[in-house]
Amino acid sequence: MDVFLQQLINGLVSGSIYAIVALGYTLVYGILRLINFAHGEIVMIGAMIALTIIGLLGDSGLPGVAIIGLGLLGAIPCCMLIGYLIERIAYRPLRHAPSLTPLITAIGVSIVLQNLAMIVWGKEYVSFPPLIEMQYFPIAEASINNVQIFIVMVSTLMMVGLNYLVNNTKLGNAMRATSQNAEVAGLMGVNVNTIISLTFVIGSALAAVAGIMVTAYYGLAHYDMGFMLGLKAFTAAVLGGIGNLRGAMFGGILLGIIESMGAGYLGTLTNGVFGSNYQDVFAFFTLIGVLIFKPSGLLGKAGSERP
Amino acid sequence: MNTKYAYLLLTLASAGSIHQQAVAADLVIKIGSAAPLTGPQALGGKDNENAVKLAVEEMNAAGVTIGKQKAKIELLSEDDQADPRAATIVAQKFVDQQINGVVGHLNSGASIPASKIYSDAGIVQISPSSTAIAYTAQGYKTAFRLMANDGQQGLALANYATKVLKAKTIAIIDDRTAYGQGLADEFDKDVKAAGATVVAREYTNDKAVDFTAIITSIKGKKPDVVFYAGMSPQAGPMMRQIVGLQLKAQFLSADGAKTPEFLKLAGGAAEGAIASSPGVVLEQTPAGKAFVAKFEKKFGKIQNYAPYAYEAAITMVEAMKAAGSADPKKYQPFLAKINRVGVIGAIAFDAKGDIKSGAVTIYQVKKGNWVAIPSK
Structure with a gap:
């Protein structure tokens, strides 16, 4: 039982990270019907910028939490700017092009960002300095540490905040209108270009936070870390129903738990035939399963796709 | 996506490289270094490349004579990305360049598939760091290693x-x-x-x-x-x-x-x-200490395998000197019988090409x- 509970906690933590990244995919998809494959790279850049700032402030004598906070404060605006620029330079000129064109462009942007990061930060792993003293809190027979609590809390906060923003504010109203029909929304006085830019900026801010959570949790950052994370988050978004905010959150957390349980128990259940080496396979196995049986995702509405 | 692009480039590059015959009066010995220079293991790969570079520079500075002919050693370095497929492309490229010997690869997963290509072409390969038993168990005469398996x-x-x-x-x-x-x-x-x-x-x-x-x-x-x-x-x-x-x-x-x-x-x-x-603790022998000092002065901290890559290059050239030829087919028997002391201790190979008395x-x-x- 203690193992089960611990796996659930592990899954919840990695799932929270997937959820935040998945929100970025789903936000952009909801409005532009574009799968922004460069989103994973923004997570990576957020992590790298934060680590650079943390590295610079390492000897300043400030408390660890303050240094991380400053890293966050530095990374968020930088990522917002990069998100804005990507949309402005790479995607906006292609807005009326066939849908395959921006998709290929997105993959191109992803490669460009990855290589830029390799040039700027090098090919080596960048490590997260031990700034936070680990503290453990027992839950029944399992335990959760302060970094894990921080990740789950911040993710929940951001999910609630984003949900409020999209469903209860004027900006959210404009976003939803643009999502349903950009032309008509434009005729009703919504500045479609601004809304699209803002969507990218919000998604990138979420990515920056996710980037810091990933480095704080795993202790390292690397120029190609965004690729696999992006792929998993994309899977989570599709799992929950891409374009659907709550679906992305649900899909992310579900995926984290499926992976964790799968890797933890499959070996025992199949008597060693399949083992923990299939951990990554679960993400994609789940994706295929959902695409076959419920193509619109678990929370997606069938036929909600714009014709 | 990235890797695929790299393969394409590599393939093009290898297709484009026409066999170049040495025109210089001096004998040119081409030694290849194959290690991951990109990707997660790039740090270790760069370490190996630097070590071979250091060995080549030192030997050239001291002057190399093979069979009474003055020789100049040239280093050709390739990135195998720690990837079995990329490793075979690198190996084929080396074969096409009519290389005299290879120091590499770093990973067993890369050394093993590449070793067949080297063996078919009769090119000698000394891996500084591949420790999988399978590497020398295939029975290729051209495959050697310097590290305990x-x-x-x-x-x-x-x-x-x-x-x-x-x-x-x-x-x-x-x-x-x-x-x-x-x-x-x-x-x-x-x-x-x-x-x-x-x-x-x-x-x-x-x-x-x-x-x-x-x-x-x-x-x-x-x-x-x-x-x-x-x-x-x-x-x-x-x-x-x-x-x-x-x-x-x-x-x-x-x-x-x-x-x-x-x-x-x-x-x-x-x-x-x-x-x-x-291997031995480098800091415990004078030769080892001297190597650490000169390597770190030039390239920074040794990751792991640098002394092995360094000795692989030197041992290979020593075998060429003994054979009086840089032709891999001629110096291979001399390499198999070599018996010398390097910064990593005694260097001699057993029948399989494994280092004898590999210390751990x-x-x-x-x-x-x-x-x-x-x-x-």
Whole structure:
């Protein structure tokens, strides 16, 4: 039982990270019907910028939490700017092009960002300095540490905040209108270009936070870390129903738990035939399963796709 | 996407390179260095490349004479991305360039597929760091290595775990590469023979960063020792997560993790970790000390395999001198019989091409540094 509970906690933590990244995919998809494959790279850049700032402030004598906070404060605006620029330079000129064109462009942007990061930060792993003293809190027979609590809390906060923003504010109203029909929304006085830019900026801010959570949790950052994370988050978004905010959150957390349980128990259940080496396979196995049986995702509405 | 693009470039590059005959009066000896220069293991690969570069520069500066003809050594360096497929492309490129010998590859997973291509072309290959038993077990006359293989290392680690640490229950994790899997299998076999129980056998891959699921599952089985067979980009975060999840077992690993990079990535969690490394403690011999000093002055801290890559290049040229020829087919028998002392100790090969009497040293992280500890 203690193992089960611990796996659930592990899954919840990695799932929270997937959820935040998945929100970025789903936000952009909801409005532009574009799968922004460069989103994973923004997570990576957020992590790298934060680590650079943390590295610079390492000897300043400030408390660890303050240094991380400053890293966050530095990374968020930088990522917002990069998100804005990507949309402005790479995607906006292609807005009326066939849908395959921006998709290929997105993959191109992803490669460009990855290589830029390799040039700027090098090919080596960048490590997260031990700034936070680990503290453990027992839950029944399992335990959760302060970094894990921080990740789950911040993710929940951001999910609630984003949900409020999209469903209860004027900006959210404009976003939803643009999502349903950009032309008509434009005729009703919504500045479609601004809304699209803002969507990218919000998604990138979420990515920056996710980037810091990933480095704080795993202790390292690397120029190609965004690729696999992006792929998993994309899977989570599709799992929950891409374009659907709550679906992305649900899909992310579900995926984290499926992976964790799968890797933890499959070996025992199949008597060693399949083992923990299939951990990554679960993400994609789940994706295929959902695409076959419920193509619109678990929370997606069938036929909600714009014709 | 990235890798595919690189393959394409490599293929084009190899197609475009027409056999170049040396026109210079001096004999030109082309030595290839094959190691990952991009990707997660780039740091170790660069280390090997630098070491071969250092050896070549030194030998050229001292002057090389092969069969009464003055010779100049040229280094051709290629990136195999630690990838078996890229390694075969690199090997084919070297064959097309009519290279005289190869120092490489770094990873067993790369050395093994490449060794067939070298063997077919009759080109001598000395791997500084591939330790999988399979590499020299294929029976290729051209395949040599300077490092104790996984059989020797696995046995030393198993002895350490069962005799010194007195472990009764052991969990094993490997990264499913030729190196990790081979070493884990050897260790598994040897600890069982010594009477210990393997309570968990878990797997990951050489790109993973999240090990919480397998660590939690292992924690439930309460082992005395957790053994990881893999490289430091995984061992570092794994160590952090072991501490983070309060798994209280001795962490044991091998040469792939016995690096400064592991210390950096594991942060404070590295303290107390134990890892083996084939070979002698460089700092304990004058020649070894001198090598560390000159290498670090030029390229910075040695990651792991630099002294082996350095000696591989020198040993290869020594065999050429003895044979009076840089033709791999002519100097191969002389290399097989070589007997010299380098910075890594005595260098001589057995019938398979493995280094004879490959030493294995055990290290532990103490106050943030790897320190050699008694292995008995």
